[in-house]
Amino acid sequence: xxxxxxxxxxxxxxxxxxxxxxxxxxxxxxxxxxxxxxxxxxxxxxxxxxxxxxxxxxxxxxxxxxxxxxxxxxxxxxxxxxxxxxxxxxxxxxxxxxxxxxxxxxxxxxxxxxxxxxxxxxxxxxxxxxxxxxxxxxxxxxxxxxxxxxxxxxxxxxxxxxxxxxxxxxxxxxxxxxxxxxxxxxxxxxxxxxxxxxxxxxxxxxxxxxxxxxxxxxxxxxxxxxxxxxxxxxxxxxxxxxxxxxxxxxxxxxxxxxxxxxxxxxxxxxx
Amino acid sequence: xxxxxxxxxxxxxxxxxxxxxxxxxxxxxxxxxxxxxxxxxxxxxxxxxxxxxxxxxxxxxxxxxxxxxxxxxxxxxxxxxxxxxxxxxxxxxxxxxxxxxxxxxxxxxxxxxxxxxxxxxxxxxxxxxxxxxxxxxxxxxxxxxxxxxxxxxxxxxxxxxxxxxxxxxxxxxxxxxxxxxxxxxxxxxxxxxxxxxxxxxxxxxxxxxxxxxxxxxxxxxxxxxxxxxxxxxxxxxxxxxxxxxxxxxxxxxxxxxxxxxxxxxxxxxxxxxxxxxxxxxxxxxxxxxxxx
Numbered sequence: 149x150x151x152x153x154x155x156x157x158x159x160x161x162x163x164x165x166x167x168x169x170x171x172x173x174x175x176x177x178x179x180x181x182x183x184x185x186x187x188x189x190x191x192x193x194x195x196x197x198x199x200x201x202x203x204x205x206x207x208x209x210x211x212x213x214x215x216x217x218x219x220x221x222x223x224x225x226x227x228x229x230x231x232x233x234x235x236x237x238x239x240x241x242x243x244x245x246x247x248x249x250x251x252x253x254x255x256x257x258x259x260x261x262x263x264x265x266x267x268x269x270x271x272x273x274x275x276x277x278x279x280x281x282x283x284x285x286x287x288x289x290x291x292x293x294x295x296x297x298x299x300x301x302x303x304x305x306x307x308x309x310x311x312x313x314x315x316x317x318x319x320x321x322x323x324x325x326x327x328x329x330x331x332x333x334x335x336x337x338x339x340x341x342x343x344x345x346x347x348x349x350x351x352x353x354x355x356x357x358x359x360x361x362x363x364x365x366x367x368x369x370x371x372x373x374x375x376x377x378x379x380x381x382x383x384x385x386x387x388x389x390x391x392x393x394x395x396x397x398x399x400x401x402x403x404x405x406x407x408x409x410x411x412x413x414x415x416x417x418x419x
Numbered sequence: 420x421x422x423x424x425x426x427x428x429x430x431x432x433x434x435x436x437x438x439x440x441x442x443x444x445x446x447x448x449x450x451x452x453x454x455x456x457x458x459x460x461x462x463x464x465x466x467x468x469x470x471x472x473x474x475x476x477x478x479x480x481x482x483x484x485x486x487x488x489x490x491x492x493x494x495x496x497x498x499x500x501x502x503x504x505x506x507x508x509x510x511x512x513x514x515x516x517x518x519x520x521x522x523x524x525x526x527x528x529x530x531x532x533x534x535x536x537x538x539x540x541x542x543x544x545x546x547x548x549x550x551x552x553x554x555x556x557x558x559x560x561x562x563x564x565x566x567x568x569x570x571x572x573x574x575x576x577x578x579x580x581x582x583x584x585x586x587x588x589x590x591x592x593x594x595x596x597x598x599x600x601x602x603x604x605x606x607x608x609x610x611x612x613x614x615x616x617x618x619x620x621x622x623x624x625x626x627x628x629x630x631x632x633x634x635x636x637x638x639x640x641x642x643x644x645x646x647x648x649x650x651x652x653x654x655x656x657x658x659x660x661x662x663x664x665x666x667x668x669x670x671x672x673x674x675x676x677x678x679x680x681x682x683x684x685x686x687x688x689x690x691x692x693x694x695x696x697x698x699x700x701x702x703x704x705x706x707x708x709x710x711x
Contacts, residue, residue: 220606239606245599248704249621258617262608282434292705295441310607331437334430 170233171195172314172346173219178228180214188214190371191228198313201340201347203361205354205400207408211372212350216316219348237314238307242322244299246291252302253278253287259309277305280339297328301335308343315340317349321356330388333359337385354404355397359388364400368407376403486672494672495679503661504680511642511657512684514570518577519638523631526582530589531615544590547583555580555637556644568651573642580641581634588630592623624700632693636685643681658684 173196180189188211196202204212217223219230220239246255256274265273278287281301291299300320307315321329337360340347351357357364364378378400382392470488477487486494498504533540533547558579562572596619604618620627646659654660658681665673701707 222602222605236606236608241599241603243599245597245603247600247603247618247621248706249624249700259607262613262617282431283438286438290703290705295438297441298438306607328437328441331430331434335434338430 170198172198172200172232172234173237173348174231175215175219176229176231178215178218178225178230180211180218180223180226187371189218190373192367192372192374193228194365194374196314196346196348198346199344201349201360201362203357203364204348204350204367205352205357205364205404206367206372207352207369207404209369209372210367212352212367213318215367215372216318216348216350220316232314234314235310235312237316238310238312239316240300240303240307240318240320242319244291244296244303246299246302246306248291251288251290252283252294252305255291255302256306256309259306263310274305274309277308278302280308280342281305281335295328296324297332300324300332304336304339308339308345313344314346314348317347319351320349322351322353329356333388334385336360341384354401355388355393358382358393358396358400359386366400366403366407369411375407484671486675490672491675491679494670495676498673498676503656504676507656507658507661508680508684510655511646511659514573514657515577515635515639515642518574518642519581519635521574522578522581522585522634522638525578526585526634527589529582530586531593531620533586534590534593535615540590547586550579551583551587554644555641556648559645559648562645563649568649568654570654572649573645573654576641576645577638580637584637585630585634588633589623589627592626592630593619595626596622625697625704625706628693628697628700632689632697635688635693639685639688 173194175192175194178189178192179187181187192215194202204215206212214223216239218225219232220237221232222239246252247258250258253271253274256277257270260270260273261267275284275287278284281304283298283301283305286294286298286302291302294302303320321332324332333356336347339345347360349357349360358380361380364380366375366378367373368375378396380396382390382396386393473488476482477485495504533543555576558576559572562575566572566575600618600622601614604614609617642657643659646654646657647663650660650663656664658677662674662677662681665671665677698707
């Protein structure tokens with residue numbers, strides 16, 4: 149898939165050709181190990197175009213979360229470099245991690261405040277963001293009064309409040325029930341297109357990756373390397389149970405399993 | 420933005436339906452009167468039971484050195500009517516509250532520093548923990564020699580009792596903040612003091628409040644011990660001094676009514692100040708499980 153395809157498919161929201169020529173996230177020959185431990189990420193290179201939705205897929209130990217942390221600036225690379233032009237990227241976790249002493253709206257406002265938005269604007273902007281995730285009525289509610297799906301939507305509103313064009317997501321829906329997850333997939337597709345966000349989405353769920361991504365990047369485990377990339381040429385909004393999504397999922401799963409099989413053996417020699 | 424499409428609208432309805440299903444039914448509210456009653460009744464019954472037992476021992480065994488409930492109650496009343504109890508409570512509370520507030524102002528920054536700077540923590544934490552287990556009444560003789568028989572001695576003993584306890588509580592309150600909150604703070608761009616003020620301290624509040632409660636208990640106990648030992652004409656008459664006076668007069672009902680007054684202040688501070696604040700903080704965070 150070319151850059152031009154992406155731009156055309158995504159319509160007017162992100163079609164600035166100058167923007168599209170520089171990657172929104174650029175990872176060059178990234179290697180990461182913690183102290184003298186094993187190599188977690190080995191020579192990973194990845195470019196993400198502005199407005200693109202990339203899913204990082206891999207089994208346990210592929211360093212997907214580490215990769216996100218490095219891109220987010222929470223961890224330093226051991227070798228190689230990471231470039232994210234513009235604002236600091238925002239990052240969502242598997243847990244919503246909302247602050248329990250603040251209401252939903254205040255959680256969003258805190259992000260705005262730390263971004264330097266004035267007091268007067270914060271309230272309106274938080275309301276706008278909550279409306280975007282369809283929670284306009286829940287601003288006064290505290291996190292414990294919300295369902296898991298609603299909390300994750302507030303967390304999304306808070307991430308969007310950083311006004312970063314790059315949104316990093318670390319298995320954000322893994323702890324949700326299947327029905328809620330399905331609805332949130334639709335929401336994420338709608339919202340990321342609406343705001344023109346570049347998304348890097350980590351998951352170990354193949355169908356989820358195919359449901360959401362413009363591109364699926366398969367990583368090997370121990371150490372994490374880019375094994376293969378898959379372009380997902382299926383029109384959005386997709387359904388996770390559609391034959392197209394299933395067919396590609398089968399193909400990717402075969403490759404994923406082949407990677408996992410390499411770690412078999414009585415001595416674990418493949419490590 | 421264009422008009423919402425059919426797809427958008429059904430999406431919104433789907434989501435609203437899911438939210439409504441997952442939010443669960445609203446909790447039934449009991450009336451304030453009934454809640455107060457169900458909270459107050461068990462301790463009142465327990466108190467009544469103790470009084471009955473006390474009276475029973477007094478009438479059946481009739482020991483010389485045990486005044487009955489009525490005798491003690493009369494002593495409580497006469498002390499109250501002469502205004503001596505109120506005076507002593509006011510004097511002691513003033514010392515206790517002032518000492519506690521100073522401890523708070525000193526201990527909180529120390530706790531913050533020790534929680535965030537590993538070297539300082541390793542250096543001072545054992546000492547602070549040791550001081551916490553040292554009964555602060557042990558400082559009374561030294562304090563009298565340093566400061567003489569005056570209020571400074573009392574305040575010193577309060578501080579030595581309360582500060583280690585509040586420092587430790589601040590540290591463990593901060594230690595219990597989930598690491599994820601700090602990472603979220605980082606991602607949102609909060610560093611240093613901003614991170615402490617907007618994320619770490621509010622997150623540590625429940626543990627910190629528990630520590631304050633304990634700090635107050637230490638203040639109050641230390642003060643009573645110090646007042647019992649440091650008695651002189653120069654010092655205002657606090658509850659401890661009044662208790663000691665009753666002892667020198669061999670006034671056992673007076674001694675027992677003095678103990679009751681100290682107990683009463685302790686319960687009142689817990690019920691009127693700490694319990695409501697703690698309840699409010701925990702309820703706002705959804706940490707208070709309703710018990711029926």
